Amino acid sequence: xxxxxxxxxxxxxxxxxxxxxxxxxxxxxxxxxxxxxxxxxxxxxxxxxxxxxxxxxxxxxxxxxxxxxxxxxxxxxxxxxxxxxxxxxxxxxxxxxxxxxxxxxxxxxxxxxxxxxxxxxxxxxxxxxxxxxxxxxxxxxxxxxxxxxxxxxxxxxxxxxxxxxxxxxxxxxxxxx
Numbered sequence: 333x334x335x336x337x338x339x340x341x342x343x344x345x346x347x348x349x350x351x352x353x354x355x356x357x358x359x360x361x362x363x364x365x366x367x368x369x370x371x372x373x374x375x376x377x378x379x380x381x382x383x384x385x386x387x388x389x390x391x392x393x394x395x396x397x398x399x400x401x402x403x404x405x406x407x408x409x410x411x412x413x414x415x416x417x418x419x420x421x422x423x424x425x426x427x428x429x430x431x432x433x434x435x436x437x438x439x440x441x442x443x444x445x446x447x448x449x450x451x452x453x454x455x456x457x458x459x460x461x462x463x464x465x466x467x468x469x470x471x472x473x474x475x476x477x478x479x480x481x482x483x484x485x486x487x488x489x490x491x492x493x494x495x496x497x498x499x500x501x502x503x504x505x506x507x508x509x
Contacts, residue, residue: 366496366509368411375406375440381455382444382483387462387473393509394470396462396487397500398439401455404499404506406440417486421477430464431471431488435495437508442483469493 384399398404417434420427444456462473469490477484487508498507 366494368492368494370408370410371495371497372408372410373404373406376403378441379481380405380439380442381446382439382442383455385456385458385462385473385475385485387464387467387470389467389470394464394467396437396470396473396485396508398437398485398506399501400442400504400506403504405442407497407506408436408438408440409495409497409508410436411492412436417476417488419476421482421484422479427474427476427486429472429474429476429486429488431490433489433492435487435489435508436476437485437487437506438477439483439485439506441481443481444478444483 380403381401382398383401384397386397386399388395388397412434414434417436418427418429419425445452445454447453460475464470464472471488471490474486474488475484476486496509498509499505500507
């Protein structure tokens with residue numbers, strides 16, 4: 333029997349590979365998956381708490397994975413222009429993100445900390461930036477928003493590529509290849 337931690341780790345890995353796509357067809361026996369159109373699922377109505385973000389790479393794809401305590405929240409994953417992708421939610425402040433194409437992951441009914449009155453308990457303790465060491469297509473993953481139950485991350489890529497979105501780990505992880 334797998335533990336919730338094992339499910340979360342597996343889910344995170346799957347999301348990271350899903351984000352970037354393979355690119356050049358059969359070079360390594362990899363087939364492009366997905367497309368370049370937005371992928372979304374409606375909000376759940378219940379706050380879901382982010383616990384981890386990871387980036388991994390394989391021969392065919394890079395994967396960005398977002399792991400949650402219980403279930404994946406609503407989401408929208410879409411390419412957006414650089415100006416929008418590199419703007420912090422609420423403040424409008426510019427946030428630099430490496431890359432030439434930008435896939436934005438908007439998580440609805442999501443939070444990175446639990447609030448109990450005046451006490452704030454973080455559920456996500458990782459950094460705002462994930463370096464793309466070892467990634468083939470992803471240049472950087474940057475948190476660009478955490479405001480009013482919407483958490484936003486921008487994924488900077490070397491160029492616009494097909495991507496796919498899946499849910500793994502018994503609904504704990506949103507994976508973008």
